[in-house]
Amino acid sequence: MSDYSVKSVQTKAYQDQRPGTSGLRKRVPVFKQEHYTENFVQSILSAIPGGPKDTTLVVGGDGRYYSPEVINIIVQIAAGNGVKKLVIGRDGIFSTPAVSHEIRARKATGGILLTASHNPGGPNADFGIKYNMDNGGPAPEAVTEAIFESSKSIKEYKLVELPQVDLSKLGESKLGPIEIEVIDAVKPYTAYLKEIFDFELIKSYVHSDDVSVLFDGMHGVTGPYARSIFVEELGLPESAVQNCVPSPDFNGGHPDPNLTYAHELVDAVEKGKITFGAASDGDGDRNMIYGAGAFVTPSDSVAIIADWADCIPYFKKGGVKGLARSMPTSTALDRVAKAKGVEYFEVPTGWKFFGNLMDAGRLSICGEESFGTGSDHVREKDGLWAVVAWLNILAAAEKKGIKGINGVLQDHYKKYGRTFFSRYDYEEVESDKAQEVMKELESAYGSSSFVGSTLSATSSSASFKVTECGNFTYTDPIDKSVSKNQGLYTTFEDGSRFVVRLSGTGSQGATIRLYVEKYSKDASEYDRDTQEGLKPLIEVALATSKLVEHTGRKEPTVIT
Structure with a gap:
């Protein structure tokens, strides 16, 4: 007879397990210590409000290297802590938005996600673990801090030694004291999207003679979901999807859907003159929309989805309660909100801030400039939701004589003007050098003469008068919590601005993100190249922050 008794394992605490907005992210060798x-899994369970006993948790991730081993660690420690049931995606594959939906649909206690999102995978690459709450959204700061405090002082963890779970076998089983249900994580999510969007209208559109579609899964988690949606539901050929087999190292690639890392999609779309191209990231919460000759910035994407929301059944039925964007995201969405008389919010980077507003019934559609777009259908950003939303919009626009992605973009600019927007990422910068950049800007802001001064570009006659600057602070209108130091911003008289912030989504060093934005109502500029239009502003931002001098980085790692 098997011994399913609870065992206490003595351990030593680590001091580097503070989870950020997106959980704990480190390189695989760190997690293998x-x-x-x-320790970290035990700390998560210990921090669950009300405790782990008799809870139901959803478990899965993007299938990256080391995931199967960690799932079995979770099973044993969950059993040792009295968790009642684990709902696990087949083969450990479970997109982040699908986990959020499953938690909400089952009224589960929460979920443990194994993902480092858009970061590379492999034996020496990134791994991540994060906890989502019963609303399906990322744990708030009070819970992540409780996890961190537990991790710093942990002396033991509890487990039950159990045989390995066969993650390929669907069905329910009892494993010692814990119930295990391995599910097809794709079907419930696909069924939910069919409730949200007009699939019949989309199907008619994508089968038009002059419309072609290509989705790139980037060897991440969305591959099986994309096949379910595009091939099985919409009846498109297999050639409409590529790179849709999940890989532990994303086939050696970087699963970040932007113009740099999704170049295979961009090349294929341009070569084949494809009407609609799209990509998603490793865990399925980000997206890129790209048609032949037409790239949609994430800032424009969320604004256009909001503007066309009434053609999507979900919003036609429930209305749009409010709109929101992260602070670095361009102000294009604000103009849509004002035109429609809808409440709108500017929040720090991090999806949990949107979740609070959604749970309070004050937010329907939101987005981040980091290729994250979503709505209150779940409590995570949702890459495939955004992709299908665009197909729904294109199908509705076609009926109004507006053709293709570029047609929708130009129509939007005519109504609202164009917001030129770009982000420069400087990845894995030495932390002390990254801090020097921030201190340089803070020092400039501290000068009484900075606001009101004029900053000039060196390569042109362009100049910008400073009207406002500061370090963004957000007071949550729901729980009144205050989030400080969320990014340094400089705003100019013409509505242009630049923002500099340090990102916490990497696993090593610091990532400096520089965001630049320019607004124009001059129709002659609507077709202008983004980088050319922003060049003077980028020069001013680099000169003011002395980023090149402090870091030695003459070029960004990625431009989006």
Whole structure:
């Protein structure tokens, strides 16, 4: 007879397990240290409000390297802590938005996601673990801080030694004291999207003679979901999807859907003159929309989805309660909100801030400039939701004589003007050098003469008068919590601005993100190249922050 008794394992605490907005992210060798993963999983369970006993948790991730091993660690520690049931995606594959939906649909206690999102995978690459709450959204700061405090002082973790779960076998089973249900994580999510969007209208559109579609899964989690939606539901050929088999190392690629890392999609779309191209990231919460000769910035994407919301059944039925964007995201969405008389919010980077507003019934559609777009259908950004939303919009626009992605973009600019927007990422910068850049700007802001001064570009006659600057602080209108130091911003008289912030989504060093934005109502500029239009502003931002001088980086790692 098997011994399913609870065992206490003595351990040593690690001091580097503070989870950020997106959980704990480190390189795989860090997670493989003795007790490291076990400590963090135990700390998550210990921090669950009300405790772990008799809870139901949803488990899965993007299938990256080391995921199967960690799932079995979670099973044993969950059993040791009295968790009642684990709902696990087949083969450990479970997109982040699908986990959020499953938590909400089952009224589960929460979920443990194994993902480092858009970061590379492999034996020496990135791994991540994060906890989502019963609303389906990322754990708030009070819970992540409780996890961190537990991790710093943990002396033991509890487990039950159990045989490995066969993650390929669907069905329910009892494994010692814990119930295990391995599910097809794709079907419930696909069924939910069919409730949200007009699939018959989309199907008619994508089968038009002059419309072609290509979706790139980037070897991440959305591959099986994309096949379900595009091939099985919409009846498109297999050639409409590529790179849709999940890989532990994303086939050696970087699963970040932007113009740099999704170049295979961009090349294929341009070569084949494809009407609609799209990509998603490793865990399925980001997206890129790209048609032949037409790239949609994430800032424009969320604004256009909001503007066309009434053609989507979900919003036609429930209305649009409010709109929101992260602070670095361009102000294009604000103009839509004002035109429609809808409440709108500017929040720090991090999806949990949107979740609070959604739970309070004050937010329907939101987005981040980092290729994240979503709505209150779940509590995570949702890459495939955004992709299907665009297909729904294109199908509705076609009926109004507006053709293709570029047609929708130009129509939007005519109504609202164009917001030129770009982000420069400087990845894995030495942390002290990254801090020097921030201090440089803070020092400039501290000068009484900075506001009101004029900053000039060197390569042109362009100049910008400073009207406002600061470090963004957000007071949550729902729980009144205050989030400080969320990014340094400089705003100019003409509505242009630049923002500099340090990102916490990497696993090593610091990533400096520089965001630049320019607004124009001059129709002659609507077709202008984004980088050319922003060049003077980028020069001013680099000169003011002395980014090149402090970091030695003459070029960004990625431009989006």
